[in-house]
Amino acid sequence: MNRQSQAAVLFLLGAALLHAGTTDLYLRYVKAGLRPMLLASGAVLIVAALATALYERRRGRRAGAQPSAAHAHPEPRVAWLLLLPLLALIMVAPPALGSYSALRSGTALQKPYAYGRLPAADPAPLSVVDYASRAAYDHGRSLHGRPVRVTGFLALDGSGAPYLVRMALNCCAADAQPVKIALTGALPPVLRPDAWLEVTGTYTPRLARDPVNNGPVPYLLVTSAKPVPVPPDPYDETWNN
Structure with missing residues (x-):
């Protein structure tokens, strides 16, 4: 998972938190009084994702203008498992305890x-x-x-x-x-x-x-x-x- 992929995951997670916080979905996870903190967390994640994507884009332009002998090592594939909690948050709304x-x-x-x-x-x-x-x-x-x-x-x-x-x-x-x-x-x-x-x-x-x-x-x-x-x-x- 490269930096661009990490930024995409951060953006999706922030968007999911904002979606939950602007609907009643968040009440399945936390009490109503924590709604402002949930919305703030989602906004911070989105800003961090956009900043990461912009930084990587500029770095890519600089790297393209200069030759480099460095060998890029791929990130471990296990990092993609970070998508699982994101998919669970987006696709599965847990029922209230009964x-x-x-x-x-x-x-x-x-x-x-x-x-x-x-x-x-x-x-x-x-x-x-x-x-x-x-x-x-x-x-x-x-x-x-x-x-x-x-x-x-x-x-x-x-x-x-x-x-x-x-x-x-x-x-x-x-x-x-x-x-x-x-x-x-x-x-x-x-x-x-x-x-x-x-x-x-x-x-x-x-x-x-x-x-x-x-x-x-x-x-x-x-x-x-x-x-x-x-x-x-x-x-x-x-x-x-």
Whole structure:
């Protein structure tokens, strides 16, 4: 792989990063807050590629004007393997982590420093993390008498017990961990793992323990549930706030 080829690979990689950063594709890899850094990285790679190509073009002109006895050694062919991650980024968009990963990892629920006011809407829209932390650590004080609406994907344990889950991440998909809510009440007759549901319900003091790490898994008493499309950002970033 000569310098011109290296510049082409850099340019394609930068373009792929810009494409991912200007669409929702990047949300499959990193959290939303890293979007500016991703765009900046793509721009830097493109500038570096153009600078390399321009430098090599000028050097080639100078070399053509002067005789040279130096013998050019070809670059190792293994360098072309650098194209593999580029092709994977361009051609394959990995699915968001789902029920398989959720059931094999313990809940990442952590006690927050404080609880904000519930949204004024009725039912109150809450994230899986927000409802779970209020139910498990605040004993539902802010939830009493308020219907809530929570969205997540379904996971069914070995006994068929349903959980509403959202994978929470700190930086990127590689460190994603599940936060789980156990469901009881008016559930759909057919439950399909990894299906996304918008669940409306009320707080119940019932609390279970995650069999993987003994972490708290609060229950939600479901009054209605309906299937929804996978959201543009399938991850939850609020677990460590």
